[in-house]
Amino acid sequence: xxxxxxxxxxxxxLAGAAFCLLFGKRVGxxxxxxxxxxxxxxxxxxxxxAVRLLHESPVPLTxxxxxxxxxxxxxxxxxxxxTLDRLSSxxxxxxxxxxxxxxxxxxxYMAHDEGYTRFFGYLNLFMGAMLILVLGDSxxxxxxxxxxxxxxxxxLIGFWYDKEANANAGRKAFVVNRIxxxxxxxxxxxxxxxxxTLKYAxxxxxxxxxxxxxxxxxxxxFFFGILVLVGATGKSAQIPLYVWLPxxxxxxxxxxxxxxxxTMVTAGVYVCVRLHVAFEIFPLTLAIxxxxxxxxxxxxxxxxxxxxxxxxxxxxSTVSQLGFMFVGVGSAxxxxxxxxxxxxxxxxxxxxxxxxKAGLFLGAGSVMHALSGEGDITRMGGLRKHLPHTxxxxxxxxxAIAGIIPLSGFWSKDAILGGAHAAMWLPKGTGGAEVFxxxxxxxxxxxxxxxxxxxxxxxxxxxxxxxxxxxxxxxDEELHHIHESPASMTGVLWVLxxxxxxxxxxxxxxxxxxxxxxFGEWLLPVVREQAAEESAREFxxxxxxxxxxxxxxxxxxxxxxxxxxxxxxxxxAAAFPSVYKFVYNKYYIDEFYNAVIVQPLRWISLxxxxxxxxxxxxxxxxxxxxxxxVVGKVVRYAQTGDVHHYVAGMLAGAALVFGLSVQLGGCHxxxxxxxxxxxxxxxxxxxxxxxxxxxxxxxxxAVPGNGxxx
Amino acid sequence: xxxxxxxxxxxAVLFCIGGLGVVLRKNVLIILMSVELMxxxxxxxxxxxxxxxxxxxxxxxxxxxxxxxAAEAAVGLSIVVGIxxxxxxxQVDELTLMKH
Numbered sequence: 001x002x003x004x005x006x007x008x009x010x011x012x013x014l015a016g017a018a019f020c021l022l023f024g025k026r027v028g029x030x031x032x033x034x035x036x037x038x039x040x041x042x043x044x045x046x047x048x049x050a051v052r053l054l055h056e057s058p059v060p061l062t063x064x065x066x067x068x069x070x071x072x073x074x075x076x077x078x079x080x081x082x083t084l085d086r087l088s089s090x091x092x093x094x095x096x097x098x099x100x101x102x103x104x105x106x107x108x109y110m111a112h113d114e115g116y117t118r119f120f121g122y123l124n125l126f127m128g129a130m131l132i133l134v135l136g137d138s139x140x141x142x143x144x145x146x147x148x149x150x151x152x153x154x155x156l157i158g159f160w161y162d163k164e165a166n167a168n169a170g171r172k173a174f175v176v177n178r179i180x181x182x183x184x185x186x187x188x189x190x191x192x193x194x195x196x197t198l199k200y201a202x203x204x205x206x207x208x209x210x211x212x213x214x215x216x217x218x219x220x221x222f223f224f225g226i227l228v229l230v231g232a233t234g235k236s237a238q239i240p241l242y243v244w245l246p247x248x249x250x251x252x253x254x255x256x257x258x259x260x261x262x263t264m265v266t267a268g269v270y271v272c273v274r275l276h277v278a279f280e281i282f283p284l285t286l287a288i289x290x291x292x293x294x295x296x297x298x299x300x301x302x303x304x305x306x307x308x309x310x311x312x313x314x315x316x317s318t319v320s321q322l323g324f325m326f327v328g329v330g331s332a333x334x335x336x337x338x339x340x341x342x343x344x345x346x347x348x349x350x351x352x353x354x355x356x357k358a359g360l361f362l363g364a365g366s367v368m369h370a371l372s373g374e375g376d377i378t379r380m381g382g383l384r385k386h387l388p389h390t391x392x393x394x395x396x397x398x399x400a401i402a403g404i405i406p407l408s409g410f411w412s413k414d415a416i417l418g419g420a421h422a423a424m425w426l427p428k429g430t431g432g433a434e435v436f437x438x439x440x441x442x443x444x445x446x447x448x449x450x451x452x453x454x455x456x457x458x459x460x461x462x463x464x465x466x467x468x469x470x471x472x473x474x475x476d477e478e479l480h481h482i483h484e485s486p487a488s489m490t491g492v493l494w495v496l497x498x499x500x501x502x503x504x505x506x507x508x509x510x511x512x513x514x515x516x517x518x519f520g521e522w523l524l525p526v527v528r529e530q531a532a533e534e535s536a537r538e539f540x541x542x543x544x545x546x547x548x549x550x551x552x553x554x555x556x557x558x559x560x561x562x563x564x565x566x567x568x569x570x571x572x573a574a575a576f577p578s579v580y581k582f583v584y585n586k587y588y589i590d591e592f593y594n595a596v597i598v599q600p601l602r603w604i605s606l607x608x609x610x611x612x613x614x615x616x617x618x619x620x621x622x623x624x625x626x627x628x629x630v631v632g633k634v635v636r637y638a639q640t641g642d643v644h645h646y647v648a649g650m651l652a653g654a655a656l657v658f659g660l661s662v663q664l665g666g667c668h669x670x671x672x673x674x675x676x677x678x679x680x681x682x683x684x685x686x687x688x689x690x691x692x693x694x695x696x697x698x699x700x701x702a703v704p705g706n707g708x709x710x
Numbered sequence: 711x712x713x714x715x716x717x718x719x720x721x722a723v724l725f726c727i728g729g730l731g732v733v734l735r736k737n738v739l740i741i742l743m744s745v746e747l748m749x750x751x752x753x754x755x756x757x758x759x760x761x762x763x764x765x766x767x768x769x770x771x772x773x774x775x776x777x778x779x780a781a782e783a784a785v786g787l788s789i790v791v792g793i794x795x796x797x798x799x800x801q802v803d804e805l806t807l808m809k810h
Contacts, residue, residue, distance in 0.1 A: 641809030643741075643802045648733050 004050055006063035006082040006135055009092070010145075012043040014128035017121050024117025033107045036120040040103050040127055044096035051089050058525035060085035060201075062137065071140070078198065083137035087526040090347055091134040091263075091270055094354045098262045099127050101492045105362055106254035108488035109369060119159060119252065126152035130263050134270065138199040139188045142271065146184065146235065149264045150177045156255040157248045169250035176244040180234010184271075187227035191278075194220055204277050211281050221278050225285035228275055229292070236268030236322045239296045243590055245319055249311040253365030256311060261318045261361050262354040269325040269350055273343045276329075276527055280339040286332040287425040287437055293326025294420070294448040299587075301455035305462070306584045310364045310375045313463050314357070317401065320452060321353050324416050327445060331419035333531050336427050342419030343527040344520045348507045349416055351519075352400070352408035355503055359397035359496035360460075366390040366485045366493065367467060371478055377466045379478075381564055384468040386482040389490040391468050393497035398464045400500040402457035402550045405543070408504030413453060415507065418542050421446040422532035450549050457553030462561045470564035511536040717758035725751035738790045738800040742783065749779045 016039030024032045050061055064081035071078040084092065103123060110119050129148025136142035154177075158170025192198055195206040207221075214220040232238070237245035248260045259265070272279065272289065279285050297320045304316035328346030332339055368375050370387055384391040400409040423442035426434050472479050484490065508516035511534055520529050560566050573580045582588070638645075724747055731744025753772045760768030794800050 639809050641806030643805070644733055651729060651733065 002053065002059055002061050004053065004061035004063055004084065005046075006050065006061060006084055007065050009043045009046050009050075009082075009096075009135065010128045010131035012039045012046070012128075013124040013131065015039060017124035017128060020117050020121035020124060024121060029111075029116050032117045032120055036124050037100070037103050037107070039124060040096060040100045043127070043131065044100055047084075047089070047092045047096050050084050051093065054084065054086055054089055058086055064137075075196075076192070078138070078140055080141050081137040082132075082135040082141070083201070084135060085526050086522050086524075087270075087273060087347065088134045090351060090523070091266075092131065094351055095127065095130050095134060095263050098354050098358050098496075099130075099258060101495055102254050102258040102262075102358065102362070105257075105365070105489050105492040106252075108486045109254055109365055110252060113252075115159065119156075122152055122155050122159070123255075123258070126156070126259060126264070130267075133267055137201065138197075139184075139191065140198055142274075143181075143184060143188065146231075146267065146271075147181065149259070149267065150174065150181065150235070153177070153248065153259050153264060156259060157251040159251050159255065163250075166250040169244075169247040173244040173248050176241050177234050180231045180241055180268075183227045183230025183234065187224055187231060190220075190224055190227060194224075200274055203275070207277060207281060210278055219282050221281035222285050225275075225279050225282065226288070228271060228278075229285070229289060232268030232272050232326075233292065234268070235271075236265050236326070237296075237319045238268070238292050238323060238326060239299060242296060242300065242319050243593060246312055246315040246586070249309070249315050253311065253361060253368065256315070257358045257361035257365070260315070261357040265318065265322055266325065266350045266354070269322065269329060269346055272326075272329045273347060273527060276341065276343055280332070280341070283332045283334045283339050283341075283425045284437065286330040286339075286341055287441060288330070290327045290330025290332075290420065290423065290445055291441075293323040293328075293330060294445045294452075295323070296320070297323030297327065297452045298448050298455070299323075301452045301459065302583060303586050304459040305455060306580065307459075308376055308378055310367065310377050310380075310463065310467065311361070313377075313459055314360055314364055317360075317456065317460065318357055320456060321349070321357065321401070323452070324413065324449065325349050325353070327420050327449060328416040331416070331423040331442070331445075331530060333422060333424050334427050335531065338531065340528050340531040342416065342423070342530040344507075344523050344529050345412065345415035345419045347523060347527075348519050349412035352412040352500070352503050355496055356397040356400040356407075356409060356500035359393055359493060359500050360401065362489070362493055362496065363390050363394035363397065366489055367394075369485050369489070370482045371474065372481060374474065374478065377463060378565070379474045380467045380472070381470040381474075382468070382472040383482070387468075387484050389484060389493060393490075393493040394464060394468070396497040397500045398460045400504075401460055402554060403453055403546060404550060405547060406504065407501050409500070410543075410547075411504035411507050411509075414539075414543050414546055415509065417446060417449055417453070417546055418509075418534060418539065419530050419532065420449055421542060422530065422534065450546065453546055454549035454553040457550040458557045461554045461557035465557060465561040466564065469562055473564065509534075509539060511539045714758050714762040717754060717761075721751045721754040721758065724748075724754065736801045736803050738793070738802055738805075741802065742786045742790070745786075746779055746783065749775055749782075 016035050019035050020032050053061060061084040062081060063083070064079060066078075066080040070080035103120070106119065106123065110116055113119065126149060129145045129152055131145070133142050133145025133149060136145060154170045154174040157173050158167045161167045161170070188198060195202075195209050197203070197206065210221040210224065211219050214223055234241045245260060245265065249256050251260070279289070300316045300319035300323065304313050304320065307313045307316060325346045328342045328349055331342040331345070333341070364375075366387065367380070367383060367390060370383070370390070371380070374380070396407070400407040403409045403413040420442055423445070424438050425441065426438040428438060505516075507519035510517050510520075560569050585591075638649075728744045728747030728749075728751060731747065732741050735741055735744065753775050756768040756772050756775070760766065760772075790800055793805065797805065799805070
């Protein structure tokens with residue numbers, strides 16, 4: 001463990017955020033931009049220097065800033081620290097690198113926005129929170145960042161909060177994410193109750209404990225894994241919690257690119273890989289992850305096929321690609337000696353996806369910027385003549401996401417497809433009902449992903465052709481306004497496009513070129529590669545099949561949409577109106593959730609409000625107040641103003657008190673006979689002045705010769 | 711020697727007369743006089759016990775009561791004069807502004 005001042009990495013953007021939010025309005029846009037960009041750039045430089053150290057030796061860098069005193073409650077003694085190993089370094093580079101590019105882009109995109117300084121404040125806050133999430137050395141520290149990015153996501157989705165739809169989208173994202181966060185919290189509590197530690201580095205020494213059977217013959221690791229998975233599905237928009245991400249497109253486009261495509265939504269994938277040792281105890285947990293990922297991938301991709309909003313298509317594409325990453329995480333190979341999974345493929349796809357999806361979103365931003373905010377692809381067309389840079393970069397990113405050789409998407413998608421194809425969650429030769437997990441599931445998931453890949457190519461190129469080819473379908477006025485974006489935006493687009501083309505070469509599998517998998521090598525100290533025995537021949541077979549699927553998708557898109565909506569499209573929509581409506585309305589999942597979860601909750605809340613709160617609680621309060629009023633109304637007639645009544649009352653009261661005190665023995669009445677006969681020596685010793693003390697002290701009897709008067 | 715009970719009974723009778731006077735009479739002056747009667751009934755009780763117990767301290771209390779009664783009479787009478795000047799009456803049943 002080597003010490004490194006890691007805390008400056010998140011602190012720089014956080015300080016930038018504080019500055020932008022507190023003084024941004026006062027110092028103006030130029031200084032705000034400078035501070036925001038410099039803080040991110042500075043933290044990027046720190047990451048780069050840390051990565052240089054990691055390059056020399058894979059020993060993780062650490063930085064403990066609260067040793068054992070961060071949280072102290074009973075048995076719970078938590079320290080907080082940051083750690084940078086080769087896995088988090090990949091995420092850090094993506095976050096600071098792509099984050100910086102998107103900051104530059106946003107300085108052009110948001111130039112005319114009133115909330116410019118607020119926007120950069122939130123964006124920097126997000127950077128800080130995301131870096132804490134990635135760098136945290138234990139689950140609670142990660143959770144701080146986890147909640148931080150959720151907050152920023154909420155703030156930025158509802159950035160234009162004066163439109164109600166945007167504010168609602170922000171709220172939806174927040175509430176749905178809370179469900180996932182709750183899973184993550186429970187996972188933490190469960191892990192702590194089992195092992196007494198929450199540090200990632202100490203996890204491997206507690207595998208025995210986690211492997212013990214908890215309930216129904218399943219190990220504790222299974223339940224822990226499921227809870228983590230709930231958290232991951234919330235943050236990374238997987239079934240069943242994906243519904244917030246498409247709505248999150250209400251935010252400004254740079255936000256969609258940074259938070260809802262490149263970085264935050266990959267947090268779930270990252271956390272799963274971070275905790276991989278816990279998942280490997282019980283590989284069926286990994287199978288569940290893979291199944292969820294594959295279903296989400298296909299589901300979202302089919303929705304994306306018919307959407308008409310530029311950013312919505314990209315949003316469903318993001319959900320779908322995140323599904324790919326989950327399949328990567330879950331594609332385990334279980335042999336009697338070891339369990340390995342395709343984490344490397346997942347993280348590799350995470351990285352390439354960050355480039356091409358950020359490029360696509362920023363391209364979408366550029367298009368909408370040119371069309372004064374129009375995002376409906378039915379009103380676009382022919383833009384390639386007007387927006388040459390946007391067009392070229394968008395095409396490159398589309399080819400990358402479609403997985404065309406040799407662009408980055410090809411290598412990373414192939415890594416995941418190959419991993420799924422090779423996956424076996426139970427050792428070979430398992431019999432009985434479990435044979436499904438050993439032999440069939442991997443192939444099924446592979447086929448699902450292959451269909452998804454074809455779908456992806458289709459809807460991406462549908463988008464591309466509808467936007468950039470054919471004739472312009474908007475108004476003439478819009479046509480006159482179309483202009484290419486400023487250099488700050490197109491420059492960033494080109495950098496991302498080059499990344500989308502190039503980063504794939506970092507992870508060329510060893511079967512293609514020996515020693516070509518620099519990416520896998522880099523991650524090797526943290527996660528082993530999936531132990532698949534793949535020959536070059538198998539690799540190329542799978543690659544050709546995948547390429548064929550992509551090409552088919554592109555070809556179909558070209559045939560149907562090259563000149564705008566073709567007659568065949570209209571004919572198909574007319575032939576199957578119910579199917580068309582069903583898919584176009586996203587399978588009515590939102591409506592389903594609304595009916596099954598939201599509405600019952602509303603009714604319960606309404607009941608609680610009307611019955612419990614209004615009737616019982618408010619009623620009690622009103623009853624007490626009302627009673628006091630009534631009593632006051634009656635009793636005030638005693639206040640006659642006539643002195644006689646008061647005096648009579650006073651006398652009666654005095655008589656009552658006197659009578660009661662005599663009756664109850666609190667006051668010793670004077671007993672003459674007793675007083676005359678009793679004369680104790682103790683009383684005689686008492687000083688004279690005591691004899692006039694109150695009447696509960698026995699009075700001195702009249703003794704001859706004792707007094708002054710006789 | 712007159713037994714102490716006789717003094718006490720007399721004091722009680724005077725106290726009751728005074729009390730009844732305070733409660734029943736309407737004229738403020740008479741009420742004040744009745745209050746004086748009650749105070750002096752209390753004095754008589756004190757002195758009777760002092761005698762019975764051969765204890766001189768009660769005399770001090772009696773003097774204190776007399777002093778307080780004098781002060782009370784002075785303040786009370788000036789209040790009565792003040793009331794009479796403003797309201798032209800000293801009948802308490804006509805002085806009932808302080809009601810609900």
